[in-house]
Amino acid sequence: MLLIACPWCGEREELEFHYGGQAHVGYPANPEGLTDSEWAEYLFVRDNPKGLFAERWSHAAGCRRWFNLIRHTVTHQILAVQSNRPVAAGQPKPVIP
């Protein structure tokens, strides 16, 4: 059971949260210009690292707000929690330490 620190509610058990997968996947800025393989990349392909991963969680049984955290996918250690501010297209993504 992960113990997750919601940025608004504090530490709660994983049971209260809903997982949202990789963070910082922005909707394509130019959707009508995408090729089929670019659509496939956007729809179906996500990072799957063995190590640090920036991911989204929603405090579904609490404040119902989304936020990001950085978790190690082997040790489950949570290194950073950020309230959710989507990265605008073209802007650099946060650096994983």
Next chain:
Amino acid sequence: MSHQLPAHQLPEHPDWLWRTPDPKRSYDVIIVGAGGHGLATAYYLARNHGITNVAVLERGWLAGGNMARNTTIIRSNYLCEESAALYEHALKLWEVLPQELEYDFLFSQRGVLNLAHTLQDVREGTRRVNANRLGGVDAEWLDTDQVRAFCPIVNTSPDLRYPVLGATLQPRAGIAKHDHVAWALARRADEYGVDLIQGCEVTGFLRDGDRVTGVRTNRGPISAGRVALAAAGHSSVLADLAGLRLPVQSHPLQALVSELLEPVHPTVVMSNHVHVYVSQAHKGELVMGAGVDSYNGYGQRGSFHMIEHQMAAALELFPIFARAHVLRTWGGIVDVTPDASPIIGPTPIGNLYLNCGWGTGGFKATPASGWVYAHTIATGEPHPLAAPFGLERFTTGALIDEHGAAAVAH
């Protein structure tokens, strides 16, 4: 106080089932991963295609991943035609493999029940029975009384929160002793001349432009005509080394066994709705599993609430298990695709082949996975049964959507 015998007084070690060779400098085919699928691929490369200059490289020990710990259920009652054809090919191979490999790995066709608890479950189940029959897969619909007759320990009381309204039955489905399956395949592959090399981790790929020419390992570079990945939960990690991004996410999948009990459970029971599946191993353990943990993970353990949830479901369905004890829980890493169907075939990188994405259901497919993958590697063309499962389906959109259609949630 030690009572060790002098070495010369120790009993002879029984014959090993396979050699422990050093890697050669070059092979026609290198298979990465000595799990069930990798071993089956090596076996069928030799048996069906006469290709025996083959190495199977294994980072850990042979069949030490999900092949070493799984719930061993074998069935082919999938809804989608492409899936049913592939898993039915596997089931037909399971039916002949013990004799062919001359190894009794306790394949027991004790049937699989998929319970229905809601009207929607009943509709889904009867639809799947009809689809299976049209596809040549044995399937029956049982009403509640027939479920009770087939498996008397299931609680069929109408007072349950989710009463058993019926079930699909595949009589030819069952279980097998997973590690014996691996050993049987390994022994025969070794007899064909395949080198099974344990403790040999692939750390990179040898490249010549847009094709691979071999692998780098912790035991030095090894060149190969073709390189075939069969690394299950670690497929993304390996593919990353080749610069290939996969539509795969790795999750922990947990399961558990009880202590050894008298035989009480005559079949395999799966319930999608309350979400647990239960069988009893030959040795006597009750074997239970459920779904994956939601988050990505490589840690081979998951969150305990998953175990609590599946135990609650199991006790609701099987009150007789109330006094049983959990002996062991474990988590394996499974590679899940967006459509819950595997990926088998060539990759955009020349001479590099891919077999992954089996998610929570790879064990049952072991022989067919090896059969079609060996064909693909040997001929460079997908086997007809594997053709719908190519990586390109995520670009064309021709997905094989088994999420929720495969008789159990993933």
